[in-house]
Amino acid sequence: MATPVLDKVEAESAASPYITVTMRIRRFNPEISDASVWEDFQIEIDPKERVLDALHKIKWDVDGTLTFRRSCAHGICGSDAMRINGKNRLACKTLIKDINPEKPITVEAIKGLTVLKDLVVDMEPFFQAYRDVMPFLVTKGNEPTRERLQTAEDRERFDDTTKCILCAACTSSCPVFWNDGQYFGPAAIVNAHRFIFDSRDEAGEQRLEILNDKDGVWRCRTTFNCTDACPRGIEVTKAIQEVKRALITRRF
Amino acid sequence: MSADTTSSAAIGPVEGAVYDVDNPAPYIEAPRKRTGKTPKATRGNFEMAAWLFMRLSGVVLVVLVLGHLLIQLFLDGGVSKIGFAFVAGRWASPFWQVWDLLMLWLAMLHGANGLRTVINDYAERANTRLWLKGLLYTATVFTILLGTLVIFTFDPNIR
Incomplete structure (x- = not known):
């Protein structure tokens, strides 16, 4: 009796792993304004992917002006530390599913250092x-x-x-x-x-x-x-x- | 990445925007940059001494203050017993004089040092810091001197 239910759930999730996530990104561009603004991006993404993948998706498919640092993308180089949902984390080590994707996910530059553009700070x-x-x-x-x-x-x-x-x-x-x-x-x-x-x-x-x-x-x-x-x-x-x-x- | 001004409209037009590619928003100077204004590195042990003092005086103060509160508020009828005669009787003994003197100095220095770190951590401008610390040090010195004076020159026969 339990088996068909399980199959159905698996079939459904296999059909479309994608969910819609709102990425709320704090943007700053000194060539436009000296103030930073929050900007929302709606993207389709597999919740098992990482915040970095979401940022890539935005940069490659939605808005190419989004600026952030990343090098190895596997948690070793330390380039992509950012403030995700108010906590400092590496974007490449944070899975979407772990940070409550039902609500908008806020991404901003790390605090205490001068922001050069979007998520890039002067280190x-x-x-x-x-x-x-x-x-x-x-x-x-x-x-x-x-x-x-x-x-x-x-x-x-x-x-x-x-x-x-x-x-x-x-x-x-x-x-x-x-x-x-x-x-x-x-x-x-x-x-x-x-x-x-x-x-x-x-x-x-x-x-x-x-x-x-x-x-x-x-x-x-x-x-x-x-x-x-x-x-x-x-x-x-x-x-x-x-x-x-x-x-x-x-x-x- | 090339500076593409047309697509950077994604941030949205800002009212009264005066910044563009040739005239970007002013760069905020990095705080730790070595400039002429950067204070010289201190090579004294003052911060270590202050840190140690906080730990040691804290331990002593737990005994002194709790003992003080116990005697003043609970034993022998509590607060109602406190009067001029009670204080005069206590300060007739050198033991209580030393107790109160120690408590006064340790509590004042402990509190002042704590507030000093709070000012260091929270006051952002050098001038604010200067004034707050000046006020703090004045108040501390005044209270310590006045308290010490009273403990040593207390006259039970004052009229």
């Missing part, structure tokens, strides 16, 4: 903070002839923070960063953490000194927005607190 301040924490291996002495060895436990210590893809979802979800943009931001601290706790690196003290700044780790209010926003599941707030603890325990 320079973000990368400036990243460069400030020296995100590269610093060592003294002679170069070894082979790779620098490390125990599995030493590698495990900073494993979580190696996952960062620099998408800026965390930094642009941080209310302290929104205020004046002087705060280093979660992403820069995560990438400092990756080297501070690396047993092969020898500039940990220097990085800690940089993050001891007025706008360094002490401005973190542990709101956990960054941990919620991270598309890689990095425990960002925990990493920031570990840097705080290192600052205190290494001094006293």
Whole structure:
């Protein structure tokens, strides 16, 4: 008795997987106006597709002026972080069906950075903070002839923070960063953490000194927005607190 | 992508639009850009000390304030017992003098530091920040000095 019902449902859904979704996109074009406006697009899309596919559909079939960044489209390059339904996410890792397609899906640029056009922001301040924490291996002495060895436990210590893809979802979800943009931001601290706790690196003290700044780790209010926003599941707030603890325990 | 002005009408005409391809809307300066106005990096331990102070004073204040409230409001008849004589009797003992002095200083500095961070986080213009912090520091210093003065110069025989 249950079998025919199941067949019918399957047949129906196989017939047309498409649903109509309203994409509400915050558009900004400095060549037209200095204000941004919300624009609605009705599109037919399979709910199992991603928000990025919806944006592609709009750009390729409806309005070619829609501007956004994306490179790999598979959650690795970190180009397409945007604010989808009020939360920072990667458009290429967010399925339409997971964000209630019955209501309009809002898409806007990430907050706290200057919008250049539509969903494209100026990432320079973000990368400036990243460069400030020296995100590269610093060592003294002679170069070894082979790779620098490390125990599995030493590698495990900073494993979580190696996952960062620099998408800026965390930094642009941080209310302290929104205020004046002087705060280093979660992403820069995560990438400092990756080297501070690396047993092969020898500039940990220097990085800690940089993050001891007025706008360094002490401005973190542990709101956990960054941990919620991270598309890689990095425990960002925990990493920031570990840097705080290192600052205190290494001094006293 | 080439700048296609005809199709960019998708955004819709804006009343009194003055911007076009040759005259785009002004670029909003990125906040973290290194300019002449950018404040120098601070290399002191003040923020760390302030952060630590908040944690430590908070723990001490839990004991001091809850003890204070318990004595003042619940034990021995509650609020009704509080009068000039009660205060004079308590401050005759150095123990309560130290308790109240410690509570005054820790609570005022703890609260002032908390408000300082709130101002840092919420005041957007440098001038607003300056004035709010000035007001805050003045009020804090005034209250601490006045309170300390009263605790040390309290005269139970005042007429």
